[in-house]
Amino acid sequence: MNNAEIQIQFPRPGEWGEFTLTPIYHAAGGYRPPARYTADEIPADQAPAMAAVVSALVGLGEDWQAVQVWARLTKFYVADMENPMREGEAVDLTVEAVNSQGGRRIFTARDYPEFTVASPAAVDFFKYFTKQNHE
Secondary structure, three states: OOOOEEEEEOOOOOOOOOOEEEEEOEEOOEEOOOOOEEHHHOOHHHHHHHHHHHHHHHOOOOOOEEEEEEEEEEEEEOOOOOOOOOEEEEEEEEEEEEOOOOOEEEEOOOOOHHHEEOOHHHHHHHHHHOOOOOO
């Protein structure tokens, strides 16, 4: 089971260019203290995947704006006639959002299917920041 996650905080809801990304995971030697990355510290080759996450958040519309996102790696069965048990990976987003009346709500892929991001770039992004591709 994968216990890693990435937390992304947006200090100004609706302003997607400013955020803090915090990967949370256990390293080979045990607990790993979280590192924090700002938008300026995201490697250029990872920027397109972050843009895909932001484009999924824009789907919330103007009533709700994301303030925090939790990204987790998930596995699913791929519909494949040659190998029906083949697994695929995707990044699932859970989004805490606020509205102008002060309301606060959690949204998941059940509310917005685009919160399941199955692109290889999104999976690589997750693995890059949780170091799963380096261990």
